[in-house]
Amino acid sequence: MQADSALARELRHHYLFSALTEAQQLRLLATAVPRRLAAGERLFSRGDSAAQFFLLRSGCVKLYRLSPEGSEKIMRLIRPPQTFAESVLFMDVPCFPVSGEALDAAELIAFDRETFLGILRESFATCRAVMAHMTRRIQAHWDEIETLALENSRYRVVHYLLGLVPRDAQGQLTVTLPARKSVIAAHVAVTPETLSRTLRALSDEGLIEVAGEAVTVRDVERLRRHMH
Amino acid sequence: MQADSALARELRHHYLFSALTEAQQLRLLATAVPRRLAAGERLFSRGDSAAQFFLLRSGCVKLYRLSPEGSEKIMRLIRPPQTFAESVLFMDVPCFPVSGEALDAAELIAFDRETFLGILRESFATCRAVMAHMTRRIQAHWDEIETLALENSRYRVVHYLLGLVPRDAQGQLTVTLPARKSVIAAHVAVTPETLSRTLRALSDEGLIEVAGEAVTVRDVERLRRHMH
DNA sequence: CGGCTGAATTGATGCGCATCAAGGCGCAAC
DNA sequence: GTTGCGCCTTGATGCGCATCAATTCAGCCG
Known part of the structure; x- marks a missing residue:
């Protein structure tokens, strides 16, 4: 993927990338792949093996699970400029724990897992940002579990x-x-x-x-x- | 707290501490505080400001939330040798997102947040272990949200x-x-x-x-x- | 041994929400 | 314009689980 200054500017403002050096950012972009989805198109299914995580640049993506009977629970609605599926970064056998599908036409960037892991090793600040972000997500999950269990x-x-x-x-x-x-x-x-x-x-x-x-x-x- | 070889051995086998050097482990133990709880005794309440996280050595601790009407949802049951409340490590204003209370008489160790954060900075392997662990927890949360939303x-x-x-x-x-x-x-x-x-x-x-x-x-x- | 206390069980009842089914409404195609 | 198709809305019904209440049971102490 060639240099894209608009994209580079977007990354600067994103928690995952803002602490990276210029060189790290270039390394990351070198293995990044842009991707377009039509409305209703599926990006990945639960259980698919995963070598990438994503940044949404436009449109809307849902992360969801289906019950065996076919009913759907949406776990997260992604809006730009959010990243998602970062959790595959740290799994031993990386595979998506939910399915992902575009609701509207969407543009996104797929980042290579291994490249980003290599960069993480060099950037404690980014590690720290990732951990802080995961903590917020865990809290949000607790809130959701609480309201599902205790509220109508x-x-x-x-x-x-x-x-x-x-x-x-x-x-x-x-x-x-x-x-x-x-x-x-x-x-x-x-x-x-x-x-x-x-x-x-x-x-x-x-x-x-x-x-x-x-x-x-x-x-x-x-x-x-x-x-x- | 003085050196405790039994404790040191326990730490060696724990994901959070196994990658630490001898020196790091000693630094951590220097600010660690042992703690005993009677059955039914509360360790912290939701919202309390938090400067520590914990390792349970014996007994049983419940992490829970209460609805305004008084009903209880247990978020996690802790058994030895699990650590808990690690999430306070990465919060801007660290405070416990759940309440914690001993079910049986319990022995635990309280680790100092700042000390551990300092060690994390030096140990990417431990960072990685923390992130992997948080990932597993997030997955478990998704499973729980799914079953609460979709299953009877x-x-x-x-x-x-x-x-x-x-x-x-x-x-x-x-x-x-x-x-x-x-x-x-x-x-x-x-x-x-x-x-x-x-x-x-x-x-x-x-x-x-x-x-x-x-x-x-x-x-x-x-x-x-x-x-x- | 009997009596006390808190937990677990069992029964009777009611409410919340899903389910099933039937309209209504906006919007695109032609 | 009219037709058709999704989506949303509204109504009727039923089931699942909470609630309330009454026993039964187990552990503990006198």
């Missing part, structure tokens, strides 16, 4: 909506759902019917208004209090 | 039982539950009543026999097939 579907939906509003927001504001409603449903682990009914109930109570993919929260504070 | 309580109980039998086991064998049944229940996210009924149903079907904390699986293969 209404709570999960409200919690999800609040996750879309900026941390310091207050009063009224409008957020747009990052994907189709059925995708949101598979993400918060309810059926599309239940999601629809829950949003209906919330808007009947005057807490939100729904217009297609645009959800306006009437009063962020009130919705936050409403969680319990 | 019976599946979760069977899955838990199968997790207690050795990977290559077959035929009949007896496992002993690692804790009281109500603790197991809080771990697989069901009520004690449901756990009791599920075990009853499984033994009525001839799949297992339950005698107090001893559960004998009549036929491991059959139970595995039974999952779906």
Whole structure:
């Protein structure tokens, strides 16, 4: 892959790459492969052997698992400029623990696992960044396990909506759902019917208004209090 | 803390410490603090600021979260010789993301966060071990999220039982539950009543026999097939 | 031995959410 | 315009599991 200054600039601002030297970055890019996906195209399946991890530059990718009966749980929705599947870096027999599929047309970069591992060895700062990032992910998982185990579907939906509003927001504001409603449903682990009914109930109570993919929260504070 | 050759030997066999030099190990032990807990005693609460992580040498510790209504989800049951709360190592404002409490009387060692971070900086092998370990934990979390989202309580109980039998086991064998049944229940996210009924149903079907904390699986293969 | 205490079991009931099924609505094709 | 196709919505029904309540059981101490 040839030098791409726009890409190089993107990498500079990304936690995984920002601590790399110029030379390391070039080494990494030398083995990086750009990739395009059509909407609905699959990138990898759970269990596939893995020699790469990815940076999403545009579009939207879902990481998911299927139950034997065919129902889907979306583990993570990837939006630019996020990396994903970094976990294959450290597995003894590297293979993807989830499936990945484009929701919209997507552009991404595939980085070579071995090259990046070689660079990691030389950069404690990057090691540290990776570990810090994994820690945040573990915390997020704990939050999700907690809400799945202890909270009901209404709570999960409200919690999800609040996750879309900026941390310091207050009063009224409008957020747009990052994907189709059925995708949101598979993400918060309810059926599309239940999601629809829950949003209906919330808007009947005057807490939100729904217009297609645009959800306006009437009063962020009130919705936050409403969680319990 | 003074040199303790039994402890030193334990550390040698632990993934976090096995790659350390003699000198590093001594530095670490110099700031390590032994600690005893009575049954039921709390080690830390969710949100407490954290300057240490722990190695359990004997007894049993539960890591858990409580819902506002008071129900409990056990996130992890710690048994010797496991370390826990390593995640505080990499947090900007280090604080425990779960509560920790001894189930039985327990002995543990508290390691100083900063000391270990200093050692990490010098040991890529240990960095690598930490990252590999975090990866395994993340995978385990995904498995748990999947079963909470997609599987029913019976599946979760069977899955838990199968997790207690050795990977290559077959035929009949007896496992002993690692804790009281109500603790197991809080771990697989069901009520004690449901756990009791599920075990009853499984033994009525001839799949297992339950005698107090001893559960004998009549036929491991059959139970595995039974999952779906 | 009997009585106390906390855990485990069993039963009766109800609610939450999935499931199944039937419209409604937006949007692209022609 | 009309047709067709996804997606979302709304309704009717049923099952799974929590909840509440009552026994039974096991361990412990007097």
